Amino acid sequence: MSEPSFRTIIEPFRIHSVEPLRMTTRRHRQEAVARSGYNLFKVHAADVLIDLLTDSGTGSMSRDQWAAIQHGDESYAGSPSYYLFRDAVRELFPFEHVIPTHQGRAAERIIFSVLGGPGKVVPNNTHFDTTRANVEFTGAQAVDLVIPEGRDPQAYHPFKGNMDVSALAALLNERSADVPVVFMTITNNSGGGQPVSLENLHAVREVCDAHGKLLFLDACRFAENAWFIREREPGQAGREVVDIVREMASLADGLTMSAKKDPMGNIGGWLAMDDDELAEQCRNLLILTEGFPTYGGLAGRDLEALAQGLREAVDHDYLRYRIRSTGYLGEALQRAGVPVMSPIGGHAVYLDARALLPHIPPLQYPGQALAVALYEMGGVRSCEIGTVMFGRQPDGSETPAALDLVRLAIPRRTYTQSHIDYVIEVCEQVAQSSGELTGYRIVEEPATLRHFTARFEPLT
Numbered sequence: 001m002s003e004p005s006f007r008t009i010i011e012p013f014r015i016h017s018v019e020p021l022r023m024t025t026r027r028h029r030q031e032a033v034a035r036s037g038y039n040l041f042k043v044h045a046a047d048v049l050i051d052l053l054t055d056s057g058t059g060s061m062s063r064d065q066w067a068a069i070q071h072g073d074e075s076y077a078g079s080p081s082y083y084l085f086r087d088a089v090r091e092l093f094p095f096e097h098v099i100p101t102h103q104g105r106a107a108e109r110i111i112f113s114v115l116g117g118p119g120k121v122v123p124n125n126t127h128f129d130t131t132r133a134n135v136e137f138t139g140a141q142a143v144d145l146v147i148p149e150g151r152d153p154q155a156y157h158p159f160k161g162n163m164d165v166s167a168l169a170a171l172l173n174e175r176s177a178d179v180p181v182v183f184m185t186i187t188n189n190s191g192g193g194q195p196v197s198l199e200n201l202h203a204v205r206e207v208c209d210a211h212g213k214l215l216f217l218d219a220c221r222f223a224e225n226a227w228f229i230r231e232r233e234p235g236q237a238g239r240e241v242v243d244i245v246r247e248m249a250s251l252a253d254g255l256t257m258s259a260k261k262d263p264m265g266n267i268g269g270w271l272a273m274d275d276d277e278l279a280e281q282c283r284n285l286l287i288l289t290e291g292f293p294t295y296g297g298l299a300g301r302d303l304e305a306l307a308q309g310l311r312e313a314v315d316h317d318y319l320r321y322r323i324r325s326t327g328y329l330g331e332a333l334q335r336a337g338v339p340v341m342s343p344i345g346g347h348a349v350y351l352d353a354r355a356l357l358p359h360i361p362p363l364q365y366p367g368q369a370l371a372v373a374l375y376e377m378g379g380v381r382s383c384e385i386g387t388v389m390f391g392r393q394p395d396g397s398e399t400p401a402a403l404d405l406v407r408l409a410i411p412r413r414t415y416t417q418s419h420i421d422y423v424i425e426v427c428e429q430v431a432q433s434s435g436e437l438t439g440y441r442i443v444e445e446p447a448t449l450r451h452f453t454a455r456f457e458p459l460t
C-alpha cells in the first residue's frame, strides 16, 4: 500500500512546556517604541508579541536537551561532557581538533587572530557582519565573492549563496600569497539565508587545492544548507542529510560554528580543524579569553545540550518542517503582493522595504520605517538590514546600502503556524497602508555598529 500524502506539514513536536506571550495594545507599543528612540533593539522583549529579530540562540530546546543538561559535568579540565560534545561534533564533522567557544564570533576572533593581519585578504561568499569585523580588526581585508544572482533580490537561482568560482580563481591568481584561508558561509546569512551547492563546494575546493589554500566553512546553518542540497541539487534527492553534511565537511580543512543556530543551543560555538599546529595556536588564544580547551566559554551542561541538539538538527522531519514553514511565510507574503527576496531562504524571510516604500528615500531609512510599523501594528519585532546597518562609511560619509531589507528571522521550534498566520496578517495590514508611512532621521548614533543603539525620530 502506498503512503498517503498530506498537504499540511505539521510541527513535528507537541508542546511540553509553555511560555506566556504578552498581548499589548497599539497605543502601548507606540509609546514603547517611541521611548526606545524608535530602535527595536532597545524595546523590552516583554513588550514584543512575536519576536523575529533573530534566529540566533532564540530557539526552543527539546525535552531531551533539557534532560541532557542534568548530565552536565562541571569539571574544570577533562569533563566527560566535553568528550560527549566532541564526539557528537565529529559524527557530523570528523575533524581532529574540536575547540569549544562561547559563541561563533569568539571562534572567528581566534582563527583570524592566527591567520589574519595587515596585508592579508580573506575571500568568502559573503561575510557575516561579525566575521567581517573580526577579519578587519586584524588589519586584513574581507572580500565578498558571491555569484551575481546572490546580489539581486528578485533573481532566481537554486543556490544563490554559491561562490563566484572564477572571481575566486582570479583573486588567487593575483594575490595568492596574501590569502591565508578561503571561507564559505553555509547558508549565506547576509545574502538572504541562501544555500551553497555541493558542486560549488567541490569547485571551490579544487581552486583552493590548486593554490595550496585552506578552506574553512562558516557552518552555522549547515543542516538547513544540506536540506536544500537534498531538495534542489541534481543527484542528491533521497540522500541522508547526515551524509551530505559529512561530504560538506570532507571538502573543508576546518570550520567556525555558532551553536546558537542549527545546533539548537541558546549559547555556544566551536572551532574545528585537522592541522595540529594551527589548533595549538588557536588553543593558546582560547585559554587567554575563553577558558580551558575542554570547556571553552561554556558550562558542561551547555556542551551536553549541544551534543543532543546536533542529533536533532539533522532529523529529516524537523528539517522538512523548518524549511517548509519559512517558505510558508514567504509564499503567503508573495501571494499578498508584499515584495520579498526570492527564493525564500532557510531561516528568514526578507521584506524588500525599498520596493514597498518607494516614496521613502534610502537615506530616510525605509527598512527602519517598515520595521517600526510592523511592531506598532502587531507587536512583531524584525530587523532592518539596509542603510541603517550599512550606510555609515569608515570616512564618516553616509551612502545608501545596496538593498533596504527587513528580516523576519524564524526562531527554531518556537512559534506555531497560527503565530505565523498572524505575522502574515500584520504584514498585509502594514502593506495596505504603506503609503502613509514616513521616513526617519537619526538623532544620535555611536561611531560603529550604529543599528544596535542609534536613536531615531519620525519625519513628519
Ligand SMILES: Cc1ncc(COP(=O)(O)O)c(C=O)c1O
Residues within 6 Å of the ligand: 056, 103, 104, 105, 106, 128, 130, 131, 185, 187, 189, 190, 218, 220, 257, 258, 259, 260, 268, 269
Ligand atoms: C553566518 C554567521 N556567522 C557567524 C555568526 C556569529 O555567531 P554568534 O552570534 O554566535 O557570535 C552568525 C550569527 O548570526 C552568523 O549568522
